Amino acid sequence: MPFPHSIRVACATLIAGACVAVSAQQPPAPPEPGATTYNILLRGQQIGTESIAVTRSAEGWNIVSSGRIAAPVDVVARRVQVRYTPEWHPIEFTFDGTIRGQHQVMQTTVEGTTATTQLTVDGIPADSVTNTIAPDTALLTPNSFVAPYEAVSHRVRGLQPGATIPALSVPQMTFTVRVGESSEDRIQTTSGIVVAHRTRITLALPTTTIDADIWSDDTGRLVRLSVPSQSVDVVREDIGAVSSRSVPISRPNDEQVKIPANGFVLAGTLSRPTDTTAARLPAVVLVGGSGPTDRDEMVFNIPILGQIAGALADAGFMVLRYDKRGIGQSGGRAEAASLTDFAEDARAAVRWLADRKDVDPKRVALVGHSEGGAVALIAAAKDKRIAAIVLIAANGVPGAELILAQQQHLLDKSKLSPEEQQQKIEMQKRIHEAVITGKGLDQLPPDVRRQVDSAEFQSILTNDPAKIMPDVRQPILIVQGELDTQVPPSNADRLETLARQRKNAPPVEVVRVAGVNHLLVPAKTGEVDEYRSLPDHHVSQDVIGAIVSWLKKTLAAPAR
Numbered sequence: 001m002p003f004p005h006s007i008r009v010a011c012a013t014l015i016a017g018a019c020v021a022v023s024a025q026q027p028p029a030p031p032e033p034g035a036t037t038y039n040i041l042l043r044g045q046q047i048g049t050e051s052i053a054v055t056r057s058a059e060g061w062n063i064v065s066s067g068r069i070a071a072p073v074d075v076v077a078r079r080v081q082v083r084y085t086p087e088w089h090p091i092e093f094t095f096d097g098t099i100r101g102q103h104q105v106m107q108t109t110v111e112g113t114t115a116t117t118q119l120t121v122d123g124i125p126a127d128s129v130t131n132t133i134a135p136d137t138a139l140l141t142p143n144s145f146v147a148p149y150e151a152v153s154h155r156v157r158g159l160q161p162g163a164t165i166p167a168l169s170v171p172q173m174t175f176t177v178r179v180g181e182s183s184e185d186r187i188q189t190t191s192g193i194v195v196a197h198r199t200r201i202t203l204a205l206p207t208t209t210i211d212a213d214i215w216s217d218d219t220g221r222l223v224r225l226s227v228p229s230q231s232v233d234v235v236r237e238d239i240g241a242v243s244s245r246s247v248p249i250s251r252p253n254d255e256q257v258k259i260p261a262n263g264f265v266l267a268g269t270l271s272r273p274t275d276t277t278a279a280r281l282p283a284v285v286l287v288g289g290s291g292p293t294d295r296d297e298m299v300f301n302i303p304i305l306g307q308i309a310g311a312l313a314d315a316g317f318m319v320l321r322y323d324k325r326g327i328g329q330s331g332g333r334a335e336a337a338s339l340t341d342f343a344e345d346a347r348a349a350v351r352w353l354a355d356r357k358d359v360d361p362k363r364v365a366l367v368g369h370s371e372g373g374a375v376a377l378i379a380a381a382k383d384k385r386i387a388a389i390v391l392i393a394a395n396g397v398p399g400a401e402l403i404l405a406q407q408q409h410l411l412d413k414s415k416l417s418p419e420e421q422q423q424k425i426e427m428q429k430r431i432h433e434a435v436i437t438g439k440g441l442d443q444l445p446p447d448v449r450r451q452v453d454s455a456e457f458q459s460i461l462t463n464d465p466a467k468i469m470p471d472v473r474q475p476i477l478i479v480q481g482e483l484d485t486q487v488p489p490s491n492a493d494r495l496e497t498l499a500r501q502r503k504n505a506p507p508v509e510v511v512r513v514a515g516v517n518h519l520l521v522p523a524k525t526g527e528v529d530e531y532r533s534l535p536d537h538h539v540s541q542d543v544i545g546a547i548v549s550w551l552k553k554t555l556a557a558p559a560r
Contacts, residue, residue, distance in 0.1 A: 028066035028076055028097075036221070038146065039240050040069055043231040047073065050234070052147045054221060060085040061154075065147030075099055080147045082139050088155060090115070093139040093148070093170050108139060108170050115139075117171035131174060134166040138177065141170060146225050146234045152177060154220035156199045167203075178202040185215065186247035187223075188256065188329075189238045193247060196223045196239075245328050248296055249306035251313060259322060261348040262341075264331030268322030268349070269295055271313040282363035282555040283318040283356075285349045287342075287379075289370030290460070294328040295321040297369065300531040302519050304369060307539045308547065315548045317555075320353050338459035339371070343378035347386075354385055363387055363555040367547065368394065370487065370518065374463050381471035388554045389472070390547055392479045393487045393518050396494030399460040400432045402487065409485060413527075432461055469498040475507040477550045479543060481516030483526030507554075511546040 031037070031051035040048040050067030061084040068076050076098045083091040093108040108117040115133050119126045138155070140148045155165055156179050165177040180200030187194045196215040203210040210230070215223035225234045238244060251271050259266040273281065286305045288297035296306035309319040325345055326334030332345075346366060354361035365388040368376030373394020380389045395402045407428050411421040434440035435452050444452070451457075476499050480492035492510055499508035517523035520539045523530060 028068050028078055031066060032064045035065070037237040038067075038222075038234050039237055040067075040146075041233040041235065041240075044233075047071070049237075050077070050145055050147065052150060052222070054150050056086075058086075060091065061088065061151070063147050063150045065145060067145055069145075075145075077145050080141065080145050082148050082151065084151060087136070088138075088151060089135050090133070090137055090139045090168075093117075093141075095141065095170070106170060108168075110137075110139075115168055119171065129172045131168060131172060133168050133174065137166040137168050137174075139170060140167050146222065149214065149225055150222050152201065153214055153216040153222040156182075156201065156214060157197055157216055157220055164204075173206065175206060176204045178204055186250060187239055187244055188247050189241070189244045191238065193250075194223065194239065243329055245294065245323070246298075248298055248303045249310065251310055257320070257352075259320075259349050259352045261325065261332065261345050264325065266322045266325065266331070266345060266349065267295075267329030268320055269309070271309045271319040271321075273313055273316045273318070276316060278316075278557075279358070280360040281316065281318045281358060282365070282551070282557075283320070283353050283359045284312050284365050284367055284551065285346060285353060286319065286321040287346050287366065287368040287372035287375050288321075288324060289372050290456070292327045292334065293324045293372075295323050297321075299519055300534065300537075302521060302534075302537045302539070304520060304539060308367070308544060311539075311544045311548060312551070315552065317551065318353070318356075318359050320349055322349055334456070336455055338455040339374055339378060339463055340459065341455070342375045343382070346375055346379040347383045350379070350383065350386055360557070361385065363557070365389065365551055365555060368392065369520070370394065371460070374399075374460075374465070377465060377468050377472060380474050381468050384473070386474055388475045388477070388551070390477045390479065390550070391495060392520065392543070392547075393481060393484055394465075394478070394491065394495065395463070395487055396465055396491035396496075396498065398464040398466075399462065400436070402491070403432070403461070404428060405488065406486060409488075436461055465495060466498055469495075470502060472499075472502065473506055475554050476509075477547065477554075478508070478510045479546055480510070480512050481518060481520060481526070481540075481543070482512055482514050483516055483523050484518040485526045485528065486518040509550060511543075511550075513540055513542045513546070516540045516543060 032053035035051040035053040038050045038052060039046050040050060048067060048069030050065050052065040055062045063082045065080045066077055079096045081094040090110045095106040102122050105120045108115050113132055113135060115131045116128055118128045138151045159179045161179055161181050163179045167177050168174050182197060182199040185196045185198050187196055194217055196217060198213055198215045201212050201214055212227045214225050217223050223236050223239055253272050253274060255270040257268050257270045259268055286309060288305055296303035305321045309321050312319045323330040324334060325332030325337055350364055353359055354364050366376040366379060366386050367390040369392040373391040376389045380386045411424055431452055434444060435458050441449055441453055478492050478495050480489050482489055496508060496510045515522050517526040520543045521534060522536050522540060523534060
């Protein structure tokens with residue numbers, strides 16, 4: 001008979017969430033020497049760990065692991081071992097652990113193309129199962145331990161899209177692993193940059209298919225395994241740490257830096273020109289937009305600030321960009337911060353940069369995109385060390401007015417009647433009033449209140465460039481995409497008017513870029529619902545060229 005007490009074949013996915021919960025009493029065995037720890041997450045919550053060691057000798061590959069997984073799986077693996085020849089031909093698979101409160105040992109041995117599996121439950125052997133397999137079959141496990149996927153991690157690196165790897169989900173289900181497209185991710189950890197090779201794979205099971213992504217490092221070792229349909233992630237401990245971050249764009253001489261702020265540290269990247277003889281360089285601090293924005297301002301796979309930083313460094317500027325407070329590797333708490341707090345962070349970044357011996361403290365500019373433009377304006381009004389500011393897709397009207405305009409734009413595209421649209425607008429006005437005054441917040445629906453009851457949102461609503469601009473004495477460049485539907489081009493017109501009304505009229509220039517949306521990339525409509533399908537993920541050269549040209553002119557070294 002088949003194995004009635006084993007992990008069911010019907011649960012032959014990476015997390016056996018549909019299986020009956022089990023009681024795992026025994027602890028896992030101590031990790032093998034040189035083992036690497038992986039965190040197992042289900043729906044974003046850690047439910048287990050696994051320690052995996054991989055060794056290679058003249059006899060072949062040896063993969064060994066131990067670990068524990070809590071509910072809803074509840075399995076302890078005292079030892080998982082898979083052995084292969086040097087050519088990845090399977091030799092043996094062993095699972096020794098506790099499942100459903102029972103001690104189980106499952107062992108598969110391979111002779112040629114025959115795989116024989118024997119299960120023992122609480123010392124009582126069950127009938128064996130025999131499968132005919134391909135010579136290069138990968139021996140995988142139907143439970144959620146991923147050590148056997150080390151073989152897949154190593155093998156996919158040498159395969160082209162469309163290739164397949166035969167697999168046996170021990171004890172008795174054969175299937176194939178289809179190899180898809182690959183890409184390269186760079187991940188910064190506390191010990192350095194990990195270059196991870198990411199490959200899309202599909203587990204073609206007899207009755208269904210499961211898509212997954214598998215990452216391997218330069219040696220082929222498993223870095224991460226993600227199964228979105230099951231909300232499962234298995235991540236190497238250093239990669240999954242809060243101190244780690246994806247690096248979508250970088251330069252060979254980038255430096256990872258720490259910037260002292262108000263009671264915490266901002267983490268950032270400093271990009272330098274590759275060819276310069278100047279003792280002191282002009283410098284730029286980049287400030288990203290709203291939400292959980294990291295130093296690259298990655299939005300819909302577009303590293304907006306990362307691309308701008310590279311272009312400015314190529315043009316001869318020292319460029320600093322940083323993770324927003326409470327985001328990525330930066331300290332502080334984002335949920336309690338207002339635009340003024342973010343402006344203080346920008347000033348801290350300017351101060352840190354200006355104090356460097358290789359930076360000219362009189363030639364430091366601030367460049368802000370979207371909400372970062374409002375932050376840059378506030379910082380410039382308070383800090384005369386800022387020599388110039390660039391406002392990209394920034395609001396020129398009060399925040400509450402801009403949000404109402406954004407909502408009206410979306411309503412105009414909807415099928416709601418004029419009366420229904422007006423009801424939506426009136427509700428938005430009531431929300432604004434409650435947030436600004438603090439009166440009536442308890443009358444808002446709980447989900448709405450959770451979204452709007454924050455210092456940042458309140459400061460966005462009350463932010464008014466007209467009240468800030470008179471104190472801004474620096475030269476200003478205003479850059480605006482003409483297809484921007486989030487911050488309409490009329491905002492650039494308003495900012496220009498306000499800037500020209502300043503006392504003694506410091507210099508102001510406006511650049512309007514045709515065919516560019518709020519993300520600063522070429523677009524057809526500029527609508528938000530177009531973002532996911534944009535074919536070009538490169539910030540427009542017209543945008544970058546305008547910023548570079550203006551900064552070179554505005555921050556030019558004084559004549560000697």
